[in-house]
Amino acid sequence: MAIYKVILFDLDGTISDPKAGITRSVQYALQKMNIEVPDVNRLEGFIGPPLQVSFAEYFNLDEIQTKKAIEFYRERFKAKGMYENELYTNIPIILHSLKEQDLILVVATSKPTVFSEQILQHFEIDHYFDLVVGSNLDGTRTSKTEIIQYILDAFISHRLEDFIMIGDRKHDIEGANNNGIDSIGVTYGYGSFEELSNSKPTYLVGSVEQLKSILMESQAK
Template sequence: MKKHLIFDLDGTLIDSAPSILEGYDHAFKSTGTPLKMPLSNDVIGPPLIESLQLLSGQDDDALLQSLAKVFKEHYDSSGYLKSVVFDGVTAMLQQLHQAGYKLYIATNKRLFPTEKIVRHLQWDQYFQGVYALDYFQPALSRKADMVGRIVQDLSLPIEQCLYIGDRLEDGLAADAHHMDFVLVTWGYAADASQKKPHWHRCTHVDALATTIADLKG
């Protein structure tokens, strides 16, 4: 069976769009920086600086750091509280935990607000570990590297691992380590059409536990 379940966060367990988009809007307005593209779910998922580059259309480090500072102050103090749990997710995590699975989070979101969200939702009882790109020092640049470090540092057998996420990047991160992957489509899934033939797919939270149980190590 798949014993170790690694979850993406945004778009997989929580709808963070309301909180993140509000934070971006606040950052751009506060700094007087014009937006070069609309605030939409398309910018949810990548690392913060990468999203700010897309939204501003600029690579100026000073500007990006200024935007990031304002965003972090807002998001880390109150914005993160507006994240919405997808219906059925908490019950699903409890079910998997009680069934003996080991659960982990691997997200592009920064570690500090991620841990605050997990504690706020009282999910720390379910997860063995919470990982972000900046959990590691020096910080990693790709989700594929993060998944690899989790497997390596915890000595997890690849055949017993499963990554669960809502974006193409998540699936490619699993593929980089020959790990099975489930693409969930109740979140953002902006690139679900790019699903690879060997990936598994789940369209409803209530069906995920069954999908996982059907997979063999």
């Protein structure tokens, strides 16, 4: 096992459970587009991937329609959706333990950076992170491959072996694989065991406790 020095965390489905805020904001946006989805459980697929991808994939919206849907989504998300969210149990404990090991912690998310920073501040865990990298509000830098590459460039003095990406969807694992770094898939979020295992993560865990165990074992080497 490698001794990791820079730990990358996805946000939605990995650090916190954002289901209520995201699905209700998507539902609001779709209503504005004259698309009715009464059951928000049908919108769980929006948790994790870039919105540009999900609106097109699930509702066949074209580029102009998708842009408008994202504007509607952000109306509600900025007002209340980002706070309809809760930390997974023991996440602050694992973050504290990792910082005690003098590790570099980074958020790597497809959510816009500005919203991600506000959510971390809301939960009072922003001080654990050395860097927060998300997408841009203009729709650029949305893929996990781009986001992880940006982080690697920010820590150019470190080797690829020093990095590990933690996330709950295939996009997290594929982004890590595309950049040549290790990864941990977490099944307590919104990606299925099948989705994550097919993406070939370095490790696969089912709980925050198992995640902490792997990361602490790495530091004990």
